[in-house]
Amino acid sequence: MLFSYNWLKDYVKSLPAPDKLAVSLTMHFAEVEDIKKLAGDFVFDIDIRPNRAADCFSHLGIAREIAAIANLTLKMPSVKVPFLGAVKTTDLVEVIVQDKPACSRYTAKAVTDVKVGPSPKWLQDRLKACGMRPINNIVDAANYVMLETGQPLHAFDAEKLQGKKIIVRPAKKTEEIVTLDGDKFSLDPTILVIADEKKPVAIAGIKGGKDTEIDKQTKTIIIESANFNPLAIRRASKKINLRTDASVRFEHGLDPNLAEFALNRAASLMQKIAKGKAAKDMIDIYSQKVSPVQINLDLNYLNGLLGINIAKTRAAQILKKLGFKIIKQTKKYLLVEAPTSRSDVSLPEDLIEEIGRIVGYEQIPAVFPAASLIPAKRNDGLFWEDMVKDILKAVGFTEVYNYSFIADKDAGELVELQNPLSAEQKYLRPSLIPGLLTNAKKNAANFSSIKIFEIGKIFKKDKDIKEQKQLTALMTGTDFYQLKGIVDLLLEKLGISSVWYDDYQPTPEESKLELWHPQKRAEIKTDDGEIGFLGEILPIKAVVFDINFDKLVESVSGEHEYRPISKFPAVVRDLAILVPRKIKVEEVLNKINTAGGAIIRDVDLFDIYEGEEVPDDKKNLAFHIIYQSEEKTLTSAEVDLVQQKVIKALEKDPSWEVRK
Amino acid sequence: MTDLKKIKKEAEKEIGSAKDLKELQDVFNQYLGKRGELTQILRSLKDMPKRERIMFGKDANDVKNALTIAFDEKSAGLKAGEARAAEEKEWIDVTAPGKKIAVGHLHPLTLAKRKTMEIFQSMGFAVAEGPDIETEWYNFDALNIPKDHPARDVWDTFYLKDGPLLRTHTSPVQIRYMEKNNPPLRIIAPGTVYRHESTDSSHEFQLYQVEGLMVDKDISVANLKAVVGEFFRRFFEKEVDFRLRPDFFPFVEPGFDISITCLVCGGKGCSVCKETGWLEVAGAGMVHPNVFKAAGLSPEWQGWAFGFGLERLAMLKYRINDIRLFRSSDLRFLNQF
Numbered sequence: 001m002l003f004s005y006n007w008l009k010d011y012v013k014s015l016p017a018p019d020k021l022a023v024s025l026t027m028h029f030a031e032v033e034d035i036k037k038l039a040g041d042f043v044f045d046i047d048i049r050p051n052r053a054a055d056c057f058s059h060l061g062i063a064r065e066i067a068a069i070a071n072l073t074l075k076m077p078s079v080k081v082p083f084l085g086a087v088k089t090t091d092l093v094e095v096i097v098q099d100k101p102a103c104s105r106y107t108a109k110a111v112t113d114v115k116v117g118p119s120p121k122w123l124q125d126r127l128k129a130c131g132m133r134p135i136n137n138i139v140d141a142a143n144y145v146m147l148e149t150g151q152p153l154h155a156f157d158a159e160k161l162q163g164k165k166i167i168v169r170p171a172k173k174t175e176e177i178v179t180l181d182g183d184k185f186s187l188d189p190t191i192l193v194i195a196d197e198k199k200p201v202a203i204a205g206i207k208g209g210k211d212t213e214i215d216k217q218t219k220t221i222i223i224e225s226a227n228f229n230p231l232a233i234r235r236a237s238k239k240i241n242l243r244t245d246a247s248v249r250f251e252h253g254l255d256p257n258l259a260e261f262a263l264n265r266a267a268s269l270m271q272k273i274a275k276g277k278a279a280k281d282m283i284d285i286y287s288q289k290v291s292p293v294q295i296n297l298d299l300n301y302l303n304g305l306l307g308i309n310i311a312k313t314r315a316a317q318i319l320k321k322l323g324f325k326i327i328k329q330t331k332k333y334l335l336v337e338a339p340t341s342r343s344d345v346s347l348p349e350d351l352i353e354e355i356g357r358i359v360g361y362e363q364i365p366a367v368f369p370a371a372s373l374i375p376a377k378r379n380d381g382l383f384w385e386d387m388v389k390d391i392l393k394a395v396g397f398t399e400v401y402n403y404s405f406i407a408d409k410d411a412g413e414l415v416e417l418q419n420p421l422s423a424e425q426k427y428l429r430p431s432l433i434p435g436l437l438t439n440a441k442k443n444a445a446n447f448s449s450i451k452i453f454e455i456g457k458i459f460k461k462d463k464d465i466k467e468q469k470q471l472t473a474l475m476t477g478t479d480f481y482q483l484k485g486i487v488d489l490l491l492e493k494l495g496i497s498s499v500w501y502d503d504y505q506p507t508p509e510e511s512k513l514e515l516w517h518p519q520k521r522a523e524i525k526t527d528d529g530e531i532g533f534l535g536e537i538l539p540i541k542a543v544v545f546d547i548n549f550d551k552l553v554e555s556v557s558g559e560h561e562y563r564p565i566s567k568f569p570a571v572v573r574d575l576a577i578l579v580p581r582k583i584k585v586e587e588v589l590n591k592i593n594t595a596g597g598a599i600i601r602d603v604d605l606f607d608i609y610e611g612e613e614v615p616d617d618k619k620n621l622a623f624h625i626i627y628q629s630e631e632k633t634l635t636s637a638e639v640d641l642v643q644q645k646v647i648k649a650l651e652k653d654p655s656w657e658v659r660k
Numbered sequence: 661m662t663d664l665k666k667i668k669k670e671a672e673k674e675i676g677s678a679k680d681l682k683e684l685q686d687v688f689n690q691y692l693g694k695r696g697e698l699t700q701i702l703r704s705l706k707d708m709p710k711r712e713r714i715m716f717g718k719d720a721n722d723v724k725n726a727l728t729i730a731f732d733e734k735s736a737g738l739k740a741g742e743a744r745a746a747e748e749k750e751w752i753d754v755t756a757p758g759k760k761i762a763v764g765h766l767h768p769l770t771l772a773k774r775k776t777m778e779i780f781q782s783m784g785f786a787v788a789e790g791p792d793i794e795t796e797w798y799n800f801d802a803l804n805i806p807k808d809h810p811a812r813d814v815w816d817t818f819y820l821k822d823g824p825l826l827r828t829h830t831s832p833v834q835i836r837y838m839e840k841n842n843p844p845l846r847i848i849a850p851g852t853v854y855r856h857e858s859t860d861s862s863h864e865f866q867l868y869q870v871e872g873l874m875v876d877k878d879i880s881v882a883n884l885k886a887v888v889g890e891f892f893r894r895f896f897e898k899e900v901d902f903r904l905r906p907d908f909f910p911f912v913e914p915g916f917d918i919s920i921t922c923l924v925c926g927g928k929g930c931s932v933c934k935e936t937g938w939l940e941v942a943g944a945g946m947v948h949p950n951v952f953k954a955a956g957l958s959p960e961w962q963g964w965a966f967g968f969g970l971e972r973l974a975m976l977k978y979r980i981n982d983i984r985l986f987r988s989s990d991l992r993f994l995n996q997f
């Protein structure tokens with residue numbers, strides 16, 4: 001919101017220099033985002049937070065803040081000017097408030113004999129500095145008082161009000177209005193209007209209508225200074241998609257007690273700059289009177305919450321400068337009355353903020369909390385997450401962070417957004433795979449092989465919406481077994497000892513998602529059941545593992561048992577065997593281990609071969625079998641004996657043939 | 661006698677002029693080999709009369725020893741020379757680049773998050789997490805952000821089709837944690853948050869936030885300043901000046917904006933800090949009584965909370981100039997960490 005430095009000078013004598021003032025306001029009130037230099041003035045752009053809109057979307061509000069911060073005197077503009085009008089407002093117009101909950105106060109005053117014309121330069125300059133376009137002296141006076149006090153005002157041409165009536169009521173279903181800007185709006189009963197006997201003449205609190213506009217011929221006007229329900233204005237403004245200087249102020253909830261002051265201020269200004277004669281009386285329909293609240297401030301709490309000692313006198317002085325009243329003082333308490341303009345203040349904490357910010361937070365020392373340092377409990381999920389990331393990094397994977405959103409890729413039931421930013425981000429991702437695939441394609445131009453992973457949330461829709469942490473990795477330029485080796489390593493490092501892989505059994509629904517290679521895909525299983533998948537991905541030549549991270553964490557043990565290194569040498573024998581193609585390596589390994597017993601330390605598959613020199617329906621598997629005893633050095637004869645046993649066991653099946 | 665002297669002189673000359681080990685071996689063979697001249701003289705000693713044998717024999721042995729030493733020295737010299745020559749052939753260009761080892765990389769947000777967690781855990785903060793999909797209650801109502809109030813407009817929100825929303829901040833974790841745990845408590849809550857806004861080099865619709873909460877009977881703004889100051893110092897690994905100024909968040913009172921001295925210009929003013937010398941990095945404040953009430957805690961407790969964007973801190977720490985890089989998954993960017 002824009003404020004004129006010159007204007008502020010009217011209310012605060014010896015106003016600090018613009019730069020100094022900006023720093024003071026930023027440190028004690030709200031951030032001054034910009035100072036623009038104009039001819040003979042400076043414009044301050046201040047980021048007023050929503051809690052202070054009600055009293056500080058106004059020059060007077062800012063002036064009060066400055067006076068409190070810099071300990072200067074606030075000079076309020078006088079409204080004790082003699083009103084010159086001979087006619088009574090009540091003779092010119094009747095005000096009827098039909099919807100009292102939506103309009104807690106409506107004040108009106110007539111000004112006769114106005115001479116509509118341009119307003120004086122000083123006033124035009126101030127309006128322009130605040131980003132408003134001067135129109136004529138009547139409209140400008142109303143706008144000027146809004147910028148001064150924060151109270152939006154409206155002026156009607158009294159002669160254009162049909163039936164001399166102002167009725168505050170909900171709009172009727174088929175009513176329409178053309179605003180001062182010439183825009184036509186269709187209204188409905190959720191929108192509050194100001195109407196004359198026949199039709200709406202203004203959208204209450206938002207915009208005036210063309211029909212009762214002030215023009216060059218206007219002689220008599222009715223000034224409206226009213227208080228509308230913030231919610232009603234907010235909803236109407238949203239509905240017709242029209243935000244104005246007035247609606248923004250009403251939305252934040254103005255002080256009804258401000259209406260009268262602003263009305264008189266506008267009337268006196270119109271006498272001055274439009275030669276008008278303001279009526280001595282005013283119409284005031286004030287149905288829900290707002291009274292100030294009292295708050296008991298415990299000074300120990302004040303100092304305890306801020307962590308600094310502020311004397312009672314200083315606290316009281318600050319509050320008074322800000323417009324609060326000290327009703328009663330005791331040794332430990334201040335009984336404070338908040339002005340009705342400060343609807344944001346109702347609790348002791350609110351008063352503590354007022355005192356704290358004026359004193360300045362830079363005055364508060366940094367003190368470590370006295371509480372004993374209890375060691376923090378470990379968060380298991382995050383601990384394992386870190387460990388997994390480290391392992392994958394160690395084997396060459398780079399971590400990516402993708403967005404949680406995806407475009408529709410007919411991937412079953414997805415969680416849909418009500419207000420997506422774009423069609424590309426219409427749903428929450430049900431899997432990390434599409435993101436990694438996109439990453440791989442995007443990086444392919446710069447990298448010949450890609451190894452990436454992500455740990456992130458995925459979202460699924462069953463009966464309810466479920467979110468789950470997922471771990472997914474993708475690798476290009478390699479095969480299934482390489483990645484399987486990585487999965488093995490990862491699970492082993494996490495202390496998950498029993499892991500096995502099963503053929504993937506797709507449900508009919510899953511087989512619709514032709515992302516995975518139907519053959520080169522396995523389920524990864526632990527004692528707790530299936531935790532994920534591993535396999536080749538069809539859209540690009542890549543292998544992927546996709547693990548439910550929440551399930552993985554349930555399976556980890558963190559146990560890692562050291563196995564003593566045998567003092568006795570190991571003996572390695574190779575074994576090559578021809579088996580039917582569909583025989584699984586696991587089956588062969590099981591047979592070798594069972595036949596060999598404890599003396600076999602490890603069996604290492606070092607080659608799988610299909611093709612030339614091997615019959616069509618067969619494959620050749622080659623193993624290193626490592627024999628080692630923990631008790632003695634094995635002799636060649638002892639090893640040969642076991643190796644023969646193994647061969648015999650393998651050849652029990654006539655379709656298996658150990659190559660000699 | 662003259663024979664011996666002559667042999668010695670000639671042998672020494674030939675040893676001296678031998679150009680390599682093979683030539684030297686030939687010289688050796690010529691004099692000291694099985695059929696070498698000196699060997700034959702020594703062999704002929706046994707046929708000499710005793711007196712002569714003693715005298716001549718001594719001289720002959722002296723010559724043999726002298727030549728042996730000369731051979732050894734020459735041989736060592738030639739060997740060293742040959743080794744040097746061989747090594748010289750193995751010259752390499754040490755300025756040529758080393759061979760690249762393929763290693764993986766952790767995401768800069770993970771690195772920044774780890775650092776943050778480590779610092780706070782060392783100060784006794786436990787790590788808590790919450791869901792990305794939140795209810796109106798946890799994201800707004802319980803945090804004293806009333807429905808249909810302009811204050812709610814500050815948080816541009818993504819809503820899901822069936823009602824819930826994507827959390828706009830990690831503050832709901834405060835409520836969830838306080839519902840289940842009694843004070844005194846200290847937590848740090850990292851997580852993804854979402855903002856319905858268009859992106860540019862400093863705005864993103866998906867962000868990583870870290871929430872902090874400390875509640876006890878006598879926790880003050882002074883404590884917040886100490887903990888936050890310690891965090892900045894350790895996170896940026898240098899003295900970092902920071903300031904609190906008034907700001908408004910409905911779930912705290914008083915509320916602050918926390919800014920640090922611009923790390924780019926050191927506070928003098930530059931384009932990064934919009935010439936102010938300060939960078940806003942966090943929102944904070946003393947937990948609002950209505951928040952304690954919503955979480956079911958009695959008014960005897962007091963404490964503070966803060967929230968900062970991890971991207972912002974990582975951008976400052978690693979001098980990253982575009983927030984959109986974090987989720988670009990561009991390996992040319994990620995491989996630098």
Ligand SMILES: [Zn+2]
Pocket residue numbers: 922923924925926927928929930931932933934935937938
């Ligand atoms: Zn700077």
